[in-house]
Amino acid sequence: MSASTTSRHHILSVLVENKAGVLARVASLFSRRGYNIFSLAVAPTDDERFSRITIVVDVESAPLEQIVQQLDKLVNVVSISELAPERAIERELLLATVEAGPAQRVEVAALAGIFHGTVIDVASDRVTVAVTGTPDALDGVEDLLSPFGIVELQRTGRVALPKLGSRRRLQPVADRAG
Numbered sequence: 001m002s003a004s005t006t007s008r009h010h011i012l013s014v015l016v017e018n019k020a021g022v023l024a025r026v027a028s029l030f031s032r033r034g035y036n037i038f039s040l041a042v043a044p045t046d047d048e049r050f051s052r053i054t055i056v057v058d059v060e061s062a063p064l065e066q067i068v069q070q071l072d073k074l075v076n077v078v079s080i081s082e083l084a085p086e087r088a089i090e091r092e093l094l095l096a097t098v099e100a101g102p103a104q105r106v107e108v109a110a111l112a113g114i115f116h117g118t119v120i121d122v123a124s125d126r127v128t129v130a131v132t133g134t135p136d137a138l139d140g141v142e143d144l145l146s147p148f149g150i151v152e153l154q155r156t157g158r159v160a161l162p163k164l165g166s167r168r169r170l171q172p173v174a175d176r177a178g
Contacts, residue, residue: 008060009038011083011160014053017076026053029070035062039157054159083160093156094138099149100127115141126151
């Protein structure tokens with residue numbers, strides 16, 4: 001990812017009530033307004049009442065403040081934080097199946113191992129690897145796996161948390177979950 005691409009992407013961590021339809025309403029908001037989502041990941045938190053949506057937004061489609069204001073209008077949104085890349089810990093999961101017969105398996109496994117990945121499935125002519133890392137590192141993994149012949153590839157999109165002491169809360173939102 002180039003520096004110019006990175007500067008136009010911002011990471012929003014949105015804590016929402018864990019209720020049916022919340023993700024659909026968030027996605028619908030972006031669609032209706034014509035905002036671009038670069039990456040979106042959602043999962044439950046340690047408190048079963050809430051889920052965290054990590055949204056990497058393209059601020060060329062709309063100013064960040066406008067996106068936050070629109071998100072804040074959604075009833076099930078509890079809090080919104082911006083996670084600046086230099087103050088956040090970001091990770092993404094990549095699963096890739098590549099062409100690799102017996103002679104190439106060791107090479108693919110070693111390549112995955114360099115990035116702290118693992119081989120998770122093996123067939124006679126293919127290998128599936130799982131690698132977790134930063135988006136830039138996974139771009140590198142993709143580049144290195146390409147010569148083997150990528151059969152299928154899936155990336156989860158970013159998940160992120162602030163480095164300790166680095167959270168910047170963008171919008172005070174009343175505690176609607178209480």
